[in-house]
Amino acid sequence: MKRVLDEDLSITLTQLEMETEATERIIEEHIESCYALTQHIDQQISELSTSQQKQPGQDKDTETEERISATLKHTDPELIHMDEFKNEQLLSLTINLLLFIRSQVPVTKKLFQSYASEVVLDPNSAHPKLIVSPEGDSVTYTDTWQEVPENAARFDTTLNAVSREGFREGRHYWEVLVDGKTYWELGLTYPSIPRKGSEEHCWLGRGADSWCVEYFNGWYNAWHRGAAHELTHVQGRAFQRIGVFSSAPGGLVCFLGAETMTPLYCFCTGTFTDRLLQAVCPGHDNQGTNWKPLEIVDASRSRPTL
Template sequence: MASARVTKKMREEATCSICLQLMAEPVSISCGHSYCRLCTTNYLENLRYNQPWQETFFCPQCRAPFQMASLRPNKQLGSLIEVIKDIGHQMSCEEHGEQLHLFCEDEGQLICWRCERAPQHRGHTTVLVEDVWQGYKEKLQKAVTKLRQLEEECVNLKAFTTQQITEWNEKIETQRQKIQSDFKNIQNFLHEEEKYYLWRLEEEKEQTLMRLRNNEATLGQKSHEIQSHILELEEKCQGSAQKLLQDVKNTLSRSWAVKLETPEALSLEIHTVCNVSELYFDVKKMLRSYQVSVTLDPDTAHHELLLSEDRRQVTRGYPQENLDASSRRFSALPCILGCEGFTSGRHYFEVDVGEGIGWDLGVCLENVPRGIGIKQKPQSGFWAIRLCKKKGYVALTSPLTSLQLREHPLVVGVFLDFDVGFVSFYNMTTGSHIFTFPKASFPDTLRPYFQVYQYSPLFLPSPDE
């Protein structure tokens, strides 16, 4: 086999000096130099383009003159170039310049005969390239087949995912249109209901006004009649004795016959009433669609709190001994957390406060302080409302927000929209809204929060109750 140096020299001799590549279809000119057929043609056409009358040309390499008729195909050089290409396909050892005709199974690399005798390959299993290339080719083909299968699977999965994206966008658009349509229908319905109730109210107004105006007109006529009789009697009293006595009995009879009929008594109570929230919005049903089951976490309970067996009721009593010391336990205030943590979505739970005289309830961040100095406000991670003897119902904002409730709630609902940032409270006895905290951004998990007062146990009903 030819060495790398010989191969390099042969490539240099077979390289076209115009394109600097191995000659393709080489042609020779009269001086003996050869070039690619296409390179020579382009070279001559460029010269003729500038000087169409030119008949004699010069060799690009030695500048010897030649004519186009002297061009001859160099078949022997063409055959030699094919041999050079075949030799080029056989790689040479970078270290020794010999052909890499051996394969080292241990190292997994091509080596030459001199590499085989070197210390780094001594004792290794080496084989001729022509003996193993077919086997590795089959393995590569199998690998290609597997990769093509994977590629096909990948393409199919990508097409499926693309289809899913399309379907998802279509579903979202359909749902968006449905929501818009539903709310539009509700708006139209409410608008028509509004017009109907306003019409009924107007009808009631006109009917009652007509009756009142009739009474007003009747009383006006009667007043005029009475005034006429008064004038008649006053004239008789002011006249002579003869005029006074003339037909006096008839005059008196007609005067005593005048009667005042009391108009029909009309109630001014409005009968056209419409409680929109009760008629069209079932607040309780809406809230309870997000209801979750909440139980109490004994590991967070203050040492004065007593839990029921099912962990749904908590009462404040005497201090308990032998409780596990835990950083999770409230130590300063009689508080306790729910076991459930909320990190996204909408959640709702109810607290039966009964006739209790005091309580705190709401949600708080999971990592709020438990010891002395605890401050129950949103800036410290608390979103809660309170009932106490001193201030009544308040929201634990900073400063406190007084809550004016018409009815005392026996059951309080707590609604959390984690993603939007709202915490709302409802009087579930009446289904009315109590208070909503300003929009917030919750940095961590939220948990149900309770503070228990003396003689005011709290009970957490399950969603099924």
């Protein structure tokens, strides 16, 4: 029971942290908007003060200026004071929110399952050292260079493969079995990702046209635009499945530990500019520890572990 409660607490705290980061971004945007509005109001006040010296109606202008100043004072964050009652209210709200989130794991899983999408990997995109299954639902690294036809879609340096179709609109969720592997990358990419040569942007998440989570010897990182975000809250944990959720309306790319719906990282990308392809990299052999394939599983049937 203690282990289950500890895991639930970890999930809850992680979700709250992600929500906090999103809220902070929104608040920062609002602060910038308010600052611009304040500057505009200050300019208007200055113009009113100047006009008072030249035109009649000084009493009316003074009243307007006082109303504007009063409004600014009410919206000044520095003038907001917390007392014991407000602190107790916030604490109670936080505790109730934690309990609610913990109880929603099965519901959350069902919600994501409703967006489950079929993923079929394109063998013509796979690096020559990768073997894509005939069904297109798994990819395996091999030390042997395969005799495959050369084409513009094939990755020739990075160990990547992408899906055949992809999508432009809606919400989509898919899961990959990573159990027993010590190195992998998976995520989403635009078709425009570079596929030839040793350019760094060929790697998932290193350019502006792809997003991924990378796992290597117990360490997780989320990548986009070449920036690595270390996922300290799950370092050392081994997940059997990784879920990837994307929302075109919300501009989101989210990664989760699928068994417990543990949030790994969420990218808020804004508006997608092209079709999105599912992308996987099973990684090299990693000194003989990473021969298992990456397998795409039926996300509509998987169940959470509580």
